[in-house]
Every structure is written in structure tokens, then in C-alpha cells.
Amino acid sequence: MSNNTISPETLRTEYVIPEKCVFSLNPSGFLAADIDGKEYKRVILTRSLPLSLPDEYICISDIEKNEVGIIEKISAFSPEQQELINSELSQRYYCPVIEKIESIKEKMGHFYFDVVIGGVKKAFAVKDITKSIRQHGDAIDVTDIDGNRYRITDFASIEAKSRRKLEPYLY
Amino acid sequence: MGKKPKRDKSPQIEKNRHKFPELLLKKLEEAGLCTENLIFCCTGDMDNDACYRSAWLSFDEKGLYIAYGTEELMKIKGKKHIEPKYTVEEIVAIPIEDIDKLETERYVSTGRLISVKDGVQTSLVKFSIGRIGQFDNLMKAFNSFKEKGEAEIPTSAEPEDKKCKKCGKPCPPGKDFCKKCGKNSAVAVRLFKFFGGYIPQIIAIIATMLLGSAVSVFIPQVSTRALFDDVLANPDGLPAAELLKALGVLVLSIFGVKLLNTLLTVIQQHLSGGIMPMVIYDIRVKIFKAMQRLSVGFYSSKQTGSLMERVISDSNNIYWFFVDGVPSVIIDTATIIGVLILMFVMSWKLSLIVIVAMPIIIVTLVFGDRFFRGMHHRNWLFGARVSAMVSDNINGQRVIKAFAKEDDEFDRFSKASEDLMNSEIKLTVSEATLFPILEVVILMLTTVVLGFGGVLVAKGEMTAGTLLTYIVYLEMLRGPFSFLSWVSNWWSRCADSAQRVFEICDAEPDIVEKENAVGFENLRGDIEINELEFEYEPARPVIRKLSLEVKAGDMLGIVGKTGAGKTTIANLIARLYDAKEGNVKIDGIDVRDLKLTELRRNIGLVSQDIYLFIGTIADNIRYAKPDATMNEIIAAAKAASAHDFIMKLPDAYETRVGAGGQKLSGGERQRISIARTIIQNPKILILDEATAAMDTETERNIQNSLTKLKAGRTTLAIAHRLSTLRDSDYLAVIDNGRIVEYGTYSELLKQKGEFYKQYKIQSEALKTIGIGTSEAETEEE
Known part of the structure; x- marks a missing residue:
């Protein structure tokens, strides 16, 4: 060799x-x-x-x-x-960090996220969810319809409720 | 904040006041900012430390203002829409003389607005990257105001409120409502409009469905109740022969009713089958027509697969919902209503038990559906990944084999397939667990009904036939309830597809012909490019203040590195895109004032990306001129040096090319595309790396073809290989969207600048492989 x-x-x-x-x-x-x-x-x-x-x-x-x-x-x-x-x-490389996912609701092909970032509630919409979510190591990046990116730094460590909401869209 | 300046309203100022909502302007005024003379406004969402905070930026003749505060969306009593409540906490004012210019910087998730004074940069505010376009507009407006004393408001500047007016959630650009609030009913209305031409047939279909439902509901009355109570129980004590006769009549009645039911279903399906394909045809044609209207920019921003899905898959989704879903909704709803009424009529006591148990079943069905929807979605994701991997593998077979990566690819596929398998197992196991639970609940209900019903029969309050009929009706409810519990998802998918279809139909093309667009009377072919600026994405300029002039009949060669902006210039001349700033003129007329068909008919574009349509070679050559004679086609093919190779093909000019057709080499395809341009006979010819991917001999052949084609036309030739531009009257060297060198071939060599550098590199390369040395050396001398 x-x-x-x-x-x-x-x-x-x-x-x-x-x-x-x-x-x-x-x-x-x-x-x-x-x-x-x-x-x-x-x-x-x-x-x-x-x-x-x-x-x-x-x-x-x-x-x-x-x-x-x-x-x-x-x-x-x-x-x-x-x-x-x-x-x-x-x-x-600053990326707003999602601390909690309050809800993810799907309607007409758009996914509406209600999350908490830095203690502040933030709502954003995601289109084409499979392409808008990227997993890398323990982290997950979500990109919204305007191109803004949000990060979950350690998916395993966020609360179970939040995890369950996002899990169906991960692979 | 200082004393408010005197209020004077210029038209420019008045034009842009709408950029901030009135409520906010009022709050800003209260906080001490004079908003009367604001020239340009822009909304941010972060402070300078990238913390989320509402930021409102604006400028006037005196300074740039950054106001920080909060924006809360409030539901106002008695009003349908929400209204924002603003609080202004702080205003930072920077005197205009303290800023020479503004700059924006693009990061991964954020952007930054920077002020520059005497070369020193100061960070002003950060913002989410999605707002870069708005901040870029602010920067351009401010810089032009500083430079010229008048703000040039970018044409792309739009109001910025992207929040749904009803719920405050984010909504797609250019829309007032989010998809959640706005469109469901609107989509339904628009979809039903497609059925507008078929009202009598629709009425007939619905009438057939309702009649069919009535018959279905009636069947147990004959097949069960009458059979048991009127015949088998023999209440009138009929003799055996009479009883047999009654049984025969009843069986025939059951057959007759069921036959009628089947007949009604056949009629309904025939009527639907006659209308639905026509409606779907209308939808497909509408999408396709809309797609032809749209500009190149739209296609660049969407994936081909996604667009194809809209034409085919989305219209199919709509088709199946209307063919299967809508009839089922009507039939099942009618069945539920009919059955429930009959059940109450038959025994209100038993019906009370059903009414109590029904919510448990409905809730289980609805929650079960929600639970499985997530799992189905996940399963679908794994499936899609496996499909994508297969497609990737098939398309990349040559590369896979070249790198001997078959085993690695197999491992990758196995892993993805295993994930899919595990997901399917989980889904199947979950379904196999929940559905039996539901079955048990239904079984318990049936048992209770049967037990209590038995007591009622024993007491003589109802007959055995009625009880059995009641149980049949109970069973009849299960299917429609189950269907109605998930039909809303089906409708969501249909509405989603319809939404995507309407998105194309509603999309406004970027390139629109003016109402009073003019045509050419006698086109000469002069091209003039003035202060051209262009960007595909905000804050990423591709062409920067570029000016050029090509006289009619001349040839201009454009050289530059990859990504320098060469092809973009060609696209802007052909008006495949519109300039952000500046203009392109042909014979002194701005291309935006010209009729699009006239402009494109007079510009021939031969590019590196060759596309041949499905059809014969002759069809492809005559694409620009469908009435071209065979003489013209052969002449064009000869001029393009294509005739010889075409004649060697078994079906010559009738050889089928395009997807699934004869395989042709890149050079052969390019020569057909040149022949197509020759037939078009354009006054302006753009050769965009036409021979970049060809071998030397093919290139020479094609160059010969192009030389013939160039005669008497204004030509713009874009090339990497400098030798192909030897015939150019002038050459422009482009770098980073600007012209860095301009002159004749020999002038540029003498300048010993970028062109000379590239020339030397290419000459050395050619010498190394033993080609063109003499040519290169001669030129150097």
C-alpha cells in the first residue's frame, strides 16, 4: 500500500x-x-x-x-x-442558539417554529424542512425562509419535550 | 436629541415615508426624532452585540439614526388583525458629517452595518442575515445621498413588514398573511373555480353520491331487519311455501337495492372521470404557461426537480383528492348523518350509549393520526434519502468506478437502508399496537350495545332484527369516522400542492416588457453598457459600475477568471436578468424599453451549456425558425461544420437527439447549436465559452464555423483561451465585475498587465504539451 x-x-x-x-x-x-x-x-x-x-x-x-x-x-x-x-x-460565525422548542406546526408545506433564544421567544417559518435542517455531530442547524440560521448546540441535552418535537424531522 | 429641524417635504422624502409604519413614526417622534424628513428607513432585529432587539434605522440630511426598542404584536379587541405596539427605548444619532460611507458585511447567520470615516471602520449594528437586502438598500441610498446629494432609492426597496397581519408569525415575502392564516380557504375557493365550467355535471355527481348514500343506508333495513323480523321470524305464521316466496321477494329486493347502489357508483365515477382529467388538464396547462412567462432568475432559484414535481406530482395530488377524497367526504358525511338519524329512530336508548362512547373513539383516531403522522414523515424522510442515494449512485457511476469506490457506496447505501428498515419496523410495531387498542374499544362498545340491546329485545322493546340492524349501522360508522379523522391531512396535502401551483401562477416575472416597449426599425447592432451594476444575491455584487461600447459589426473579446462576471454581462445584454443599476443600450435604446421578442430574436447566444430538445437534428436546427426550408437547414449545418458528421448518422437529419436520443459528443452538439443560431440570423452574436470544452481540432472546426457566423454581426466573445480571441477588434479584461484592461490584442500584450500575464501562462502551457508554440512565439515577437 x-x-x-x-x-x-x-x-x-x-x-x-x-x-x-x-x-x-x-x-x-x-x-x-x-x-x-x-x-x-x-x-x-x-x-x-x-x-x-x-x-x-x-x-x-x-x-x-x-x-x-x-x-x-x-x-x-x-x-x-x-x-x-x-x-x-x-x-x-455567531448563530442564535435555540434553548427550547415550544412548538412546530405544519401548515400548507410550511413549518412554523416557536422557540426560545436567549430567553426571548422567537417565531420563524421553515420551508422544505428536510433541506432546512442539518445535523452535524451533536448540533443541529435550522435555516428559516429568510435564510436566517439557528442552532441547537447539543440536541441530546435540550429538554425531552423540545427534542420530541424536532425528532420526526431528523434522520 | 437636538431641536427639531424645520419641516420641509420634498417629493423624494414623501415617497419613502411609508417605510416605517405610522404608529412607529409617532413613537419615534415622541422619543425626540424628527421623522418628517427621513429619506430612507430600514428595520433591524439585533443590536451591535447580536442580541435580539428591535432596531429602526433611518437617515435624513443631518444624520443617521438608530432607534432601539421593542415591538409587541397585540390582538386588538373587535379587530380581525393584530397590531404592533412599539416602545422606543434609545435613539443613537450619528451626524452625517461623521460618516463618509456605509458598508455591509455578510457573515454566516448575521450581517453587520459599518460606517467608514477617513478609512476607519466602525461597527454600527448587526442584523439577521435574512435582512441583508434591506440593509444593503439602506447603504446604497445613504452612499448615493452622500455622494450626489440625492438618495437613489434602489428599485428593489420594498416595505419590510414580513409578519402575518392576523397572527404575527413570519410570512413569505410579498404576502400579507402566513400560510397558516391566509390561504386555506382562499386556496379552496381558487381550486373550486377550476370546476366553474362544469356546474351541471358537479350537481349531477353530488346528487348521485347523495342518492348512493341514501341507498347504502337503506340496505340494512332490507338485508337485515326485514330479513330477520319479517321473514325468518315469521311473525304472521305463514306456511313454508308462502315463507319461501316472501324470502325470494326479499332476496331479490336486496339484490335490486345493491344493484341500484352499484349503478349509482358507476354513474358517479363516469361523471367524475369525465370532468376531473379536464380540470387537471386546465391546471397543468396553467402552470406550464405560467412557467414560460417567468424569467431565468426564477429557474435559477428553484430546483428542476421541484418544478417538475409541481407540474406532475402536485397536479396529481389535486387530482386524486378530488377524484377520491371529495366524493368520500360527501358520501361519508351523508352516511354518518343518515345512519345516526336511523339509529336514533330505531332506539334512542342504545344511541345514548353510542353518543357517550363516540368521543373516545374520535379522540383516539385523531390523536393516533397525529402520532403516526410524525412517524410516517420520518419514515418518508428515510425513504427519500434511500431514493436520493440510488439516484446519486446511478448518476455518478463513472466516477464511482474510476475511484473504485463500489464497496464504500454499498456501505453507505446499506446504512441508509438499515435506517429505513428500523424506522419501518418502529412504525409497523406502533401501528400494530395502537390499532388493536382501538379495536378493543370498538368491540367493547359493540358488546355493551349487544348486551343492552339483548335486554331491550327480551323486554320486547325492540325486535332481534332491529338490534342486528343496529349493530350493522354501528359497524357502518367506523369507516366514515376513520376516514373523516384523517381526511383533513389529505386536504392539507392537496391544499399544499395547490398552494405550490398557485405560487407559480402568481409569480411575477422579474423581466417584464414595458407597455409601450419599442421594436427595432433597422437594427445596426451598436451595444453600449453604462455604469452597470448587478448582483444575484444582496450584498454580493457581480458587476460593479462597468461601462463598455461595441460598435456595430465589431467583435469584442471578454476575458477574465472564472466568476469574474463575464457570463453575467452576456445575460444582461440578452436581458435574461435586469441590471440593478446602470443600463445596457442597443442602438441607443435601453434594453428594458425594447420588446422582448424583438430583442431576443436579434441576439444569438452560443454558450458552453448546450441544450438540444427532444426531437430530430433538423427540428433542433430549425428551432428559431420553424418554417426554415431543408435547404436552409443543410446550409446552416454546413456553415457550422455539422453537415459531415450528421450525414454519417444512420438517420442523418432525422436522427433523434435530446433525452433518450442519439448520443452525440460535446463538439457535435455544439455544432448543432451553432447551426441553430445561424438559422436565427441574429444581428448580435454572443459566444459564451462556446469552445471551452472542446479538443483542439474540434475547436478549430468550430472556430471556422464561428468566423463565418461572425461576418456582418456585432460579436461578443467570452473565452478563457486567449488564442480564440485573436480576431477581436477589442478586448476587455474583467476582474471582480470591473474592467481592468481594455484595448486591442497587441495593445494589451504591450501593456504587460493582466492580459499579458494570462497570455504568458497559456503560451507556456501550450509549449509544454507541444501545441501552438510557434503561434505564441510569433505573437510575442
């Missing part, structure tokens, strides 16, 4: 070296970076595998959305740097 692993050199992936990549906040509070001595007034971080590996393979782009490097693992950075990276990522 041959070794199937492809080396990063083969693919010429530009992984940033933590020692040569320093993140900071610009005066407006946005993330800036110094990579290999080149200063970027604002950088955008994008996860390559946002669902399965949210802390690895993070693309760094400049304000023009040109990629300037990839972080292989956030854990390779210092705690302070990690905090900056995670703060930026959590803003970009």
Missing part, C-alpha cells in the same frame, strides 16, 4: 507560522495582522471546516478578500492570540 498522505509542500498550502503571524485589534476594534512582516489593517478569518473542525484550517484574507495565509491549528498560537482569533471567529 502506498502512503496516500499529501504533503502541504505538494499542494503549496501557505500555512502561517504562529511566530511570524501576530494578530491585534485596529483602532476601530477590527482584527488586524502582521504576517511575515507585512501589515494588514484588517483581516478576515474564515473556517474551512466550520462544522467539523472549527479550530483548524482557518483562512486569513485581507479586506479585498484575497487569501494571505492559512492557520493550521489555532491551538498553536499563544493564549492571547487565540483569544483574538476566537473572538473574530465567534463574531463571524
Whole structure:
């Protein structure tokens, strides 16, 4: 059997070296970076595998959305740097978390969800429920008719009543 | 907030005041915001920390305002509709001079509005991603106001209230009511309108059904009560011969009544069978006609499968509900009413027992149905996944085999099938548990009725025949009750299908011909593109302020990376989409002012995506000109270098192509599509990567065909391979929706910019594989 692993050199992936990549906040509070001595007034971080590996393979782009490097693992950075990276990522990937499902009612092909998010009741409608619900690991994402996304971070840990309401639509 | 500015109303301001509801404007005024001069308003749902909170953004000549508060939907006594109650808690005012421009950023679930001053960005507010379009409009209106002193209100700006007026739940864009509140009855009314032309037949059908129900209800009176009480019990003490005669008459009567019942069913089915296909035909034709009217954008946003389902499956759902469901509802309702009346007439005492037990059965049926609906849905999901996997596997067989992944695919399929199997087992076991329980309840009721009835018979209060007839009627109720307990779901599915059908019928095409649209008198073919802006999705611009000019008869080559916006330019010229801002003019006339058929008749589009319709090669070539003679077809095929390969096919021009037809290579299909365009004889020709997927020889053949086709026409050629654009009078290099370089082939090479870079890369690649080196070198010199 041959070794199937492809080396990063083969693919010429530009992984940033933590020692040569320093993140900071610009005066407006946005993330800036110094990579290999080149200063970027604002950088955008994008996860390559946002669902399965949210802390690895993070693309760094400049304000023009040109990629300037990839972080292989956030854990390779210092705690302070990690905090900056995670703060930026959590803003970009923020997703309202459903704490409780009060009801899911189907009418004329639309599913009307009454949920609680951050202690606040929220109602939204979902069309084509099979395509609007995505399970990944313990989490479930629900996308409504306007394209807004909501998340149940750990389906097993929400109350049984809520779980039972969503279960028929999962597979 | 400062002192209120002097109120002056410009038409622009007046036009957009409706953006905030009056009640909210009043509250904002009370909170100190002068709303008289607001230029543009937009509603958000989060604060700057992404916490849910009502946010109302607006701007006027003095500043940008963000008001935070709450919006509660209240049911007002005596009113049908709910009304919002607003509370304004805080208003943040940013002086207009502190903002150079606004920007929006799109994240995964949220978006952000940012102000920029001297290059420094400041986050203003976040919002749910579904609102990005509204915030983008706010940004554009504000930026144009800052730039030109006048807000250009985007044409796509619409009122934003997407809440159902009745219940406050979210409702689909452009609708006043959610599907829950608004449409059930409206859908029924619209559906029944399709039957408007068949009123006499409908009346006849309903009359037959009611008569049939009456006969069904009457049957036990003859087949049971009369048989037992009048004949078998022999109350009059008739002799055997007389008794036999009476029995014969009765049996014949039973036969006659049952025959009448069958006859009525046959008549009813014949009448329904005559109308229903015609109604479904009307519905299908209506959907198909509506689909032809719709723009390309509609098709891009819907999956082909889903649209096909609407034409075929949804109309079938409606068909079966009306063929099976509606008659059953009428018959079963009539049967229940008739049977209950007869049961009361026969014995009100026994009927009281039934009345007490009936709610238990109905509740069990309704709850059982709800319980199983969820399980059936889950089962359906697993089934759909297995079907999708089979379809995926069949379509991807070449790739599966190429990667030797047969075993992995089998494992994947096995897992999905196992899930389906487990779900089916669970469903079957649950059904096998609940239904016997229901049977026991019914059995208990029958036993009680039989026991109490027996006492009544013993007391002489009723005859044995009446009791047995009563039990038969009790049994007769079970089917109709069971059916009526789930028919509402069937109706929901039918109404859902009807809703989807009406959604297509009601959809407004994005591209609409103006009432006073003009045609070409003598088209020259000048193309002018001015400050064009376009985006398929809000806040994701594809074309940015792009301007171009092509003189009649010239050829413009457009090059650029994938996703640069090249094809979008072609789509906008052919008006398959409308520009967001700016315009495209042909012979000085905005394409939006032109008659669509004239515009499209004069633009020939040869693209990389070749589509041949089901039919013969000749049919496909004459598609644009159905009356083309065979001479013209052959001439066009020859000009497209297609004639030779067509003649090698056994049925030549009569070879069937399209789905299920003769397999043709990409190059052959492309040459047929070029022949189709030659027959069309357009004044403007757009070649969109026409030869991108071809081998060098085929490309050369097709290039020869295209050279013939280009003569005397304005041509826009979009290509990756720069060598195919050598004949262009001008070349435009597009990047990120903008023109980055413009000039002749040699001018661009001399510029040594992006075009030169691409040229070098391609030349090197060709040298490596031993093609076109001399050509490349000559050019470089």
C-alpha cells in the first residue's frame, strides 16, 4: 500500500507560522495582522471546516478578500492570540442558539417554529424542512425562509419535550 | 436629541415615508426624532452585540439614526388583525458629517452595518442575515445621498413588514398573511373555480353520491331487519311455501337495492372521470404557461426537480383528492348523518350509549393520526434519502468506478437502508399496537350495545332484527369516522400542492416588457453598457459600475477568471436578468424599453451549456425558425461544420437527439447549436465559452464555423483561451465585475498587465504539451 498522505509542500498550502503571524485589534476594534512582516489593517478569518473542525484550517484574507495565509491549528498560537482569533471567529460565525422548542406546526408545506433564544421567544417559518435542517455531530442547524440560521448546540441535552418535537424531522 | 429641524417635504422624502409604519413614526417622534424628513428607513432585529432587539434605522440630511426598542404584536379587541405596539427605548444619532460611507458585511447567520470615516471602520449594528437586502438598500441610498446629494432609492426597496397581519408569525415575502392564516380557504375557493365550467355535471355527481348514500343506508333495513323480523321470524305464521316466496321477494329486493347502489357508483365515477382529467388538464396547462412567462432568475432559484414535481406530482395530488377524497367526504358525511338519524329512530336508548362512547373513539383516531403522522414523515424522510442515494449512485457511476469506490457506496447505501428498515419496523410495531387498542374499544362498545340491546329485545322493546340492524349501522360508522379523522391531512396535502401551483401562477416575472416597449426599425447592432451594476444575491455584487461600447459589426473579446462576471454581462445584454443599476443600450435604446421578442430574436447566444430538445437534428436546427426550408437547414449545418458528421448518422437529419436520443459528443452538439443560431440570423452574436470544452481540432472546426457566423454581426466573445480571441477588434479584461484592461490584442500584450500575464501562462502551457508554440512565439515577437 502506498502512503496516500499529501504533503502541504505538494499542494503549496501557505500555512502561517504562529511566530511570524501576530494578530491585534485596529483602532476601530477590527482584527488586524502582521504576517511575515507585512501589515494588514484588517483581516478576515474564515473556517474551512466550520462544522467539523472549527479550530483548524482557518483562512486569513485581507479586506479585498484575497487569501494571505492559512492557520493550521489555532491551538498553536499563544493564549492571547487565540483569544483574538476566537473572538473574530465567534463574531463571524455567531448563530442564535435555540434553548427550547415550544412548538412546530405544519401548515400548507410550511413549518412554523416557536422557540426560545436567549430567553426571548422567537417565531420563524421553515420551508422544505428536510433541506432546512442539518445535523452535524451533536448540533443541529435550522435555516428559516429568510435564510436566517439557528442552532441547537447539543440536541441530546435540550429538554425531552423540545427534542420530541424536532425528532420526526431528523434522520 | 437636538431641536427639531424645520419641516420641509420634498417629493423624494414623501415617497419613502411609508417605510416605517405610522404608529412607529409617532413613537419615534415622541422619543425626540424628527421623522418628517427621513429619506430612507430600514428595520433591524439585533443590536451591535447580536442580541435580539428591535432596531429602526433611518437617515435624513443631518444624520443617521438608530432607534432601539421593542415591538409587541397585540390582538386588538373587535379587530380581525393584530397590531404592533412599539416602545422606543434609545435613539443613537450619528451626524452625517461623521460618516463618509456605509458598508455591509455578510457573515454566516448575521450581517453587520459599518460606517467608514477617513478609512476607519466602525461597527454600527448587526442584523439577521435574512435582512441583508434591506440593509444593503439602506447603504446604497445613504452612499448615493452622500455622494450626489440625492438618495437613489434602489428599485428593489420594498416595505419590510414580513409578519402575518392576523397572527404575527413570519410570512413569505410579498404576502400579507402566513400560510397558516391566509390561504386555506382562499386556496379552496381558487381550486373550486377550476370546476366553474362544469356546474351541471358537479350537481349531477353530488346528487348521485347523495342518492348512493341514501341507498347504502337503506340496505340494512332490507338485508337485515326485514330479513330477520319479517321473514325468518315469521311473525304472521305463514306456511313454508308462502315463507319461501316472501324470502325470494326479499332476496331479490336486496339484490335490486345493491344493484341500484352499484349503478349509482358507476354513474358517479363516469361523471367524475369525465370532468376531473379536464380540470387537471386546465391546471397543468396553467402552470406550464405560467412557467414560460417567468424569467431565468426564477429557474435559477428553484430546483428542476421541484418544478417538475409541481407540474406532475402536485397536479396529481389535486387530482386524486378530488377524484377520491371529495366524493368520500360527501358520501361519508351523508352516511354518518343518515345512519345516526336511523339509529336514533330505531332506539334512542342504545344511541345514548353510542353518543357517550363516540368521543373516545374520535379522540383516539385523531390523536393516533397525529402520532403516526410524525412517524410516517420520518419514515418518508428515510425513504427519500434511500431514493436520493440510488439516484446519486446511478448518476455518478463513472466516477464511482474510476475511484473504485463500489464497496464504500454499498456501505453507505446499506446504512441508509438499515435506517429505513428500523424506522419501518418502529412504525409497523406502533401501528400494530395502537390499532388493536382501538379495536378493543370498538368491540367493547359493540358488546355493551349487544348486551343492552339483548335486554331491550327480551323486554320486547325492540325486535332481534332491529338490534342486528343496529349493530350493522354501528359497524357502518367506523369507516366514515376513520376516514373523516384523517381526511383533513389529505386536504392539507392537496391544499399544499395547490398552494405550490398557485405560487407559480402568481409569480411575477422579474423581466417584464414595458407597455409601450419599442421594436427595432433597422437594427445596426451598436451595444453600449453604462455604469452597470448587478448582483444575484444582496450584498454580493457581480458587476460593479462597468461601462463598455461595441460598435456595430465589431467583435469584442471578454476575458477574465472564472466568476469574474463575464457570463453575467452576456445575460444582461440578452436581458435574461435586469441590471440593478446602470443600463445596457442597443442602438441607443435601453434594453428594458425594447420588446422582448424583438430583442431576443436579434441576439444569438452560443454558450458552453448546450441544450438540444427532444426531437430530430433538423427540428433542433430549425428551432428559431420553424418554417426554415431543408435547404436552409443543410446550409446552416454546413456553415457550422455539422453537415459531415450528421450525414454519417444512420438517420442523418432525422436522427433523434435530446433525452433518450442519439448520443452525440460535446463538439457535435455544439455544432448543432451553432447551426441553430445561424438559422436565427441574429444581428448580435454572443459566444459564451462556446469552445471551452472542446479538443483542439474540434475547436478549430468550430472556430471556422464561428468566423463565418461572425461576418456582418456585432460579436461578443467570452473565452478563457486567449488564442480564440485573436480576431477581436477589442478586448476587455474583467476582474471582480470591473474592467481592468481594455484595448486591442497587441495593445494589451504591450501593456504587460493582466492580459499579458494570462497570455504568458497559456503560451507556456501550450509549449509544454507541444501545441501552438510557434503561434505564441510569433505573437510575442
